[in-house]
Amino acid sequence: MAESREGLVVRPMRLEDVEVAEQISAEAFLQVDRATRRATDPEPERRPAARSQRWIDRTSSLLATDGPGCWVADLDGRTVGMATSLRRETLWALATFAVLPDAQGGIGRPLLEAALQHSVGCLRGMLSSSSDPRAVRRYLAAGFDLHPQMVMTGQVDRSAAPSLRGVREATPGDLDELDSLDRRVRGAGRGHDHLLLAQTGRAMVVTDRASSGYVYVGDTGSVLALAATDRRTASRLLWAAISRSDGEVEVPHVTGANQWALRVGLDAGLTVRTEGYLGVRGMKPPAPYLHHGALL
Ligand SMILES: CC(C)(COP(=O)(O)OP(=O)(O)OC[C@H]1O[C@@H](n2cnc3c(N)ncnc32)[C@H](O)[C@@H]1OP(=O)(O)O)[C@@H](O)C(=O)NCCC(=O)NCCS
Known part of the structure; x- marks a missing residue:
């Protein structure tokens, strides 16, 4: 105490x-x-x-x-x-x-x-900061580097969508591979947090021989988290996530290290604005990666 x-x-x-x-x-x-x-x-x-x-x-x-x-x-x-x-x-x-x-x-x-x-x-630390200057001050004082986050919103224009072949629903058998991917992209597996994510969103994966990735998308069309071995797979997964919705979609937590996501947003006709920061300690902003707001 x-x-x-x-x-x-x-x-x-x-x-x-x-x-x-x-x-x-x-x-x-x-x-x-x-x-x-x-x-x-x-x-x-x-x-x-x-x-x-x-x-x-x-x-x-x-x-x-x-x-x-x-x-x-x-x-x-x-x-x-x-x-x-x-x-x-x-x-x-x-x-x-x-x-x-x-x-x-x-x-x-x-x-x-x-x-x-x-x-x-x-060895590493991550947090997703609001724009509150009080929070910003605390995180900088705790040794975190802050990287601005962007959020993309709007109705999706599917006319520029690439082929989504190879994107499928995740199964429990994919967990080990998703964990290895998290280790590769952000330096640590999520472990049972994948089960927590699966309770709040639908999981789609790519598990080709040469590339893999996952995306979680919530029922309101918000992308919750995404990781992939390469930008092409990440872009395909993001397209798969946002193409599902007929209403407004939201893609939060896009850092400057993830320009591939901005390209998808541009092609899909989404609007971009800045909102908050990704704080990292002992690591760079992960890519290709869209972090979860709380489970990072
Ligand atoms: C972030 C939060 C938890 C901090 O709690 P708090 O009791 O306000 O925190 P503290 O007073 O210990 O620290 C705030 C610091 O910001 C400073 N500060 C206060 N107002 C400020 C302002 N307008 N601009 C810049 N700094 C400011 C304070 O002086 C203090 O710095 P110091 O300790 O070096 O003097 C609280 O403000 C909060 O709940 N904010 C809204 C929710 C949020 O944004 N949470 C973080 C999201 S990830």
Whole structure:
């Protein structure tokens, strides 16, 4: 336990804290959405119930696998902040980090320090930062390099889509190959996080002799994560993911190292804008790779 701001106690998260932690994160991110909203954006809304439940399920699962990486902050007995993180092989990743807007100031720092204890011995670190200048300051101070992220949105024009031959639905038998691919692209396997991803999105894979890759796409047309051995396979998988939807698609977390994804977005008629940063420590932004916001 650590104590800094008067009345503040940072302590390990327990299962009964997860629902409050979800509310803290929903509240804090709504504040960021309001503060960073562009004039043409719709009015930001609080996280919908289905996404809240997915957040709770994922965090409960993280707590079981990565208890020492998950912390909350109590101020005068009220839980006001949370940080969750995970270790996969030699990689540490920050899943969520948030403090209630009315309590911010001096709480994030001890919380992040507690979560970072879970990174001891890890060679690499990754996080997906919001545009909140407070978060940016904390991550830079913790030794992360920040790389701007882009998000592509819109209706897909399929006329330029390449042949999607060889792209198929993933099966449980693909897990080992997907893990080797993660090791090759980002230096660490995802392990059972593939099962978590499969619960929130549909997985498609390419497993040719010379190339392989995977993509997860959510039911609302949002690309959740993608990795591939090469840019051509990555582009095919991204096309397969976005071609499935008749409505709006969203491809978040595109870093400058992934220009291939911008090419796909351009050919598909999507709109590009910047949003937040990929933070990395001990590694370069992975490519061809689109990271997951929490499982990285
Ligand atoms: C990010 C967050 C968890 C940090 O919690 P906090 O209690 O505000 O954090 P701290 O006060 O310990 O650290 C914030 C730092 O930013 C500085 N800061 C505050 N406002 C700032 C501003 N407008 N511009 C630049 N720096 C600012 C603070 O002085 C502090 O730096 P210091 O410790 O060197 O003085 C919290 O602000 C939050 O929940 N933000 C919204 C959700 C979010 O973006 N989470 C991270 C997403 S990955």
